[in-house]
Amino acid sequence: MADNRKKYWINTVRLLVDVLVWIVLCLMLGLWGAKYLLAGAPLLLTIEAWIGSDEPMHFTLGFLLPLGIGWLMRLYRRQRRYQIGFFVLVALLYAVDETMQSLLPFRSATWSDFQMSMTGWSLAVLVWYCLWQLLFLPTRQR
Known part of the structure; x- marks a missing residue:
């Protein structure tokens, strides 16, 4: 009985984290879309003025995007090499994004x-x- 209750709470927490991650990713997608749509520029400029510059937004995006997508993909269930490959791919996509920005007028x-x-x-x-x-490494491997 206690084992079923533990599974229930684990699944409940996992569902709540999933919902929170989806909300954060949708907000980040909205901000990213506002950067490239001229209609959203005033909103983005207001947020940047409130924060101080766009550097904290780059840091936040760099931190939350790989964690959020990795969580939703259940990457923690995969082998370590797949996890490393995912994070390297995200880093390459950041480089491609900055390169693409240099090509836009x-x-x-x-x-x-x-x-x-x-x-x-990196964080x-x-x-x-x-x-x-x-959390996920079995105790015999620690």
């Missing part, structure tokens, strides 16, 4: 934006592997 790519994205990415990798070792 109304956007500009800066080295500091890429550095902030990669700083967030996400660190958090992912620390949590993975604490």
